[in-house]
Amino acid sequence: MNQLRCFALIGVFWHVAAAAQQPFPVSAARLADISADIRLSRVADDTWRADYVFSAPVSALTMDAAGDFRRDAWTILSPGIVLANDAATNTDVVSMGGRPFQRFSVEIKSYDVAIPKAYIAVDRFSDGGRLFYLGFLGGAVASGAGSRPLTTHIVLAGRPGETALAPPQPRTGAPGAYAYFGARQPTPAGAASAIFDPAVPAWVKEAMLDTTARISRYYGQAYGRVPTPPLVMMVTMGDRSAPGLSMKGGAVGSQIAYRLGGEQFLADHPAKRAYIAQQVAHEMAHVWQQQVARGGVGEEAPWVHEGGAEAMAHDALLKTQVWTAADGAAFVARSLKRCTDEGGSFDSYDGIYACGFRQFHATGLDTAQLWRTMMRLTEQTGEPYSPHMVEHAGKEVRQGAASTQPRAD
Ligand SMILES: [Zn+2]
Secondary structure, rough: OOHHHHHHHHHHHHHHHHOOOOOHHHHHHHHOEEEEEEEEEEOOOOEEEEEEEEEEOOEEEEOOOOHHHHHHEEEOOOOOEEEEOOOOOEOOOOOOOOOOEEEEEHHHHHEOOOOOOOOOOEEEEOOOEEEEHHHHOOOEEEEOOOOEEOOOEEEEEEOOOOEEOOOOOOOOOOOOOEEEOOOOOEEEOOEEHHHHOOOOOHHHHHHHHHHHHHHHHEEEEEHHHOOOOOOOEEEOOOOOOOOEEEEEEEEOOEEEEEEEEOOOHHOHHHHHHHHHHHHHHHHHHHHHHHHOOOEEEOOOOHHHHHHHHHHHHHHHHHOOOOOHHHHHHHHHHHHHHHHHHHOOOOOOOOHHHHHHHHHHHOOOHHHHHHHHHHHHHHHOOOEEOHHHHHHHHHHHHHHOOOOOOOOOO
């Protein structure tokens, strides 16, 4: 137990260090006194310039490595300042040979190589619009004796006549979501707003909007919370000639970015609608998991939030009748088989989702009640969601001690 607790704390710290503007406990807040104003300008179709100005001199800016993104796509423009990868800590470090510096500029190229377990750095709309992931700009700064989390203030500048849209500022966690640069404006979509790539087929758009509206209503009711600020969806359409169908989503704060691809999106089919609905409900579950004043998604034991999102989606899709009972049963069978195929382990990507789902499914408890309790516990304790919390919440629900009323937020 001690060890588990210790890991959880490391997880929290790491999260803070990697994420600017996270409200942290008072003791940590004293350290967070260096900020950076970053002006991010789009200077060409696939070229940006980021100008950093720190509030005090620093000896290094250390960022969690994102595959080879920075090595391949970043060019430091300021003389004497270099970018290097530190393989031992898996970080990218900007420094001036140990001497203090207070500003630097970097040119950043579009980069859409998929990085395992990370967001796509820059995603493309077919009409020239781009999504730029801001989470890769922040990190921790070294100054004097120690390392401190960096608070960032990012200002966006599009090219003339272009919209530069900052992501919704999350109530907790990193501001690192996608900024949009392009010709479009978000259009209202129920309680949410959305920017769709014009290449997204009409039936896909309709299916996504319909699921989003129905699942929003359900999660709002079941968990007693509505996303603050309101949900924003960004949907890009990649390669339409690739075989099959792929849909990837990433939720940060109140923003969900979806990337679609594959020729199978061209023709409508109920099985494809069921798949789309599942992806949408899963990503939306993450948005709701993060609608807490403190705590929330942690770095350790990802099966808790991923398997949890699978369980929340399964529950919501059935309750809203977006899925038939047969769709639901097929999903459960598929997930349990995938988990068995992974040897019941959380070590693989598939295992995190499928065996995570199995953990929740095996409790036999009502998912909405269990996760409502998880949200209350994370807020009460400030600890991130964890296996221990799942156990604790399960016990509460079984004992009927859980709050049976959804909380008004
Ligand atoms: Zn997920």
